[in-house]
Amino acid sequence: MPEPKPNPKPSLRVLIAAPRGFCAGVDRAIQIVELALERFGAPVYVRHEIVHNRFVVERLKGMGAIFVDELDEVPDDRPVVFSAHGVPKAVPAEAQGRGLTYVDATCPLVSKVHRQAERLIEEGRHILFIGHAGHPEVIGTFGQVPAGSMTLVETVEDAEAVEVPPSNLAFLTQTTLSVDDTAAVVGALKARFPEIRAPRSEDICYATSNRQAAVKAIAPECERLLVIGAPNSSNSLRLAEVAERMGVSSRLIERAADIDWDWLGQPSTIGLTAGASAPELLVREVFDALRERFDVTEEIADHTPERMTFKLPRELVT
Incomplete structure (x- = not known):
């Protein structure tokens, strides 16, 4: 048969x-860790995951990167890299205070949002920030401005219920949000606060x-x-x-x-x-x-x- x-x-x-x-910001952040290892030798410390990907993090660990949660885990004589998501101002200030060598790998598009936040606060505006609570980018952006000068808005329901003075408002957004969800939240904010200041250009990257x-x-x-x-x-x-x-x-x-x-x-x-x-x-x-x-x-x-x-x-x- x-x-x-x-x-x-x-x-x-x-x-x-x-x-x-x-994306370009991720490419840049990974290159920064690789170049820091070449320039300073291993180990190079990285505050938080350089980008959110376990495979990338493990590969960099194999090259000599050590990932930590906070700066107090970094020895005084070793360099530290800040992640692509951005950090509060207090972090580089602490590094400078300790005399640490540090390299900031914050994505330039995230840094752009940070600078916008600073300018809006200088203008006397209160910022409604559209983003996800607890995300490193949100924590980093809130850390650019004085406490109380920015309010987090996550959903349309939040936009419809948030209690803030109705004048001198502006909004900014996390760079990695759903385009459609963000448009809905922005629409709700504009319906309640017609004079709210929008970013000069789209914050979503x-x-x-x-x-x-x-x-x-x-x-x-x-x-x-x-x-x-x-x-x-x-x-x-x-x-x-x-x-x-x-x-x-x-x-x-x-x-x-x-x-x-x-x-x-x-x-x-x-x-x-x-x-x-x-x-x-x-x-x-x-x-x-x-x-x-x-x-x-x-x-x-x-x-x-x-x-x-x-x-x-x-x-x-x-």
Whole structure:
């Protein structure tokens, strides 16, 4: 009798969103840690995760970076890097007071929000800050201005209930929010406070907006969506939410080992994307895992390449 033929793998079209993965601020922050290790030698201390991605953090640990929660864990004779999310003013002030060598890896787009906050307070305005409580970027931005001069608004309900003087108001936003949710919150604030001052330009960063738009572009063709990113990554969580709101069941995973194959089932088309802190290496790892179980056809969505770059700190490149 002839040998029975093995069952063929089910076909699967994998539609890969673009743009995806690393943004210019994340690239810059990682380079800063790498350059600091070259310049100062190991160990270099990093206050908080440099970016929200375990794979990135573990790789930098392997190169000699030590991640700490606060400056009191940093020895006096070693340099420290501040994370891409930004820090309150008190942190560099403490570092200076101790005579520590420090390098600030705050994303320039986050720093832009910090400077806006300072200018608005100088103008005598109270700021309504749209963001997520407890996120490092929110903590860092609140730490730029005097206590009580900024109020956190997370939802439309918050915007409709917040109690602040109705005049001399302004709003700013976290850079990694849902574009649609933020528009709704801003609409509620403007309805209550028609004279509220808006930012000169959008605070939500280009990478967050572009990655959400990329998910919206592919979602109508997908039965499932995999988002590669950390569970504490705001921009990655928003990508899964965008797809869910369009009726596409989505899962946030850190690596290929996290794929729930029972949940995935045997769809004909799935989407694949990555948050701004997830390296392309992990996208390929997930794709390879899919290829082990499926006869995969890969398609990368049409897109306009991102060309944003940020300068590195002078002290590391001179």
